[in-house]
Amino acid sequence: MYQLIQFISRQRAFILFAILEVLSLWFFYSYNNYPNAIFFNTTNYYAAKALETSNSITEYSNLRNVNKDLATENSRLNELVAKLQAQQLDKSIVNYKADSAVASRFKFVVAKVQNLTTTQFNNYITIDKGSADGLAPGMGVISSTGVVGKIKSCSAHISIVISILHSEYSVSAKLKRNNEIGSVKWDGVNPDIVEMTEVSRYKLVKPKDTVVTSDFNYVFPPNITIGYVKKVGVKADQTFHDIEVQLATNFHTLAYVYVINNKLMNEQKTLEEKTNDVKVK
Secondary structure, eight states, rough: OOOHHHHHHHHHHHHHHHHHHHHHHHHHHHSOHHHHHHHHHHHHHHHHHHHHHHHHHHHHHHHHHHHHHHHHHHHHHHHHHHHHHSOOOOSSTOOOOOOOOHOOOOEEEEEEEEEESSSSHHHHHOOOOOGTTTTTOOEEOSSSEEEEEEEEEESOOEEOOOOOOOETOEEEEETTTTTOEEEEEOOSTTTEEEEEOBBBTTSOTTOEEEEEEEEOOOOOOOOOEEEEEEEEEETTTTBBBEEEESEEEEEEEOOOEEEEEEHHHHHHHHHHHHHHOOOOO
């Protein structure tokens, strides 16, 4: 307390000057309309700016939770879409309806990307879910916009995904326009472009046509977007189109993925393997 009194005593002239300065400014702005209006508008402007900045910071800090909630909701919607597509009647087949177990065979698990590469010849993605979350090698992985890859290996809480940007990985695909079946594979050059092969040169293919997953694989539900036709040509001395496909998934900004668990995959594989072992008499 004594030190405070000593400080005030030493600085009494400056303190008195400051008090008088504040009082004079207060009288000036209180009893003069024009300066008062300017002061009022200026303080309101900066107060509004400060409040806007504070709200922006708060919203930004909540984006992680918002993204997580949206990813969870997308997972639920993906399951619903897959089920409805499986239950949809085929117009060319009268009274066809998928078995309920088949229609609901796909389950989706949300995972966050921990690491990924796009510049290697064989690229991989690390996600924060593993066998403890029900994941297993061979499960498909998609983003909110399209195909990503499939799981290669799992630990309890981490999984490694073979990216579609892998020189030895291909996906069974079809053209949405005419259901023409082909195969999509990366050529190791541009991480935004893959090639679609095995589509007859006599089939109609146009730029911007949508390429989706076919019905003939264990990993993905049918009609998951892979990308969009960017360029169509014909290779010399070939009977197939040379098709470049712009990937729907942007791997440069990939943050969340959805792992697809086909609950009937092992049942189907086992039955087909047994059928292949049967000798025809």
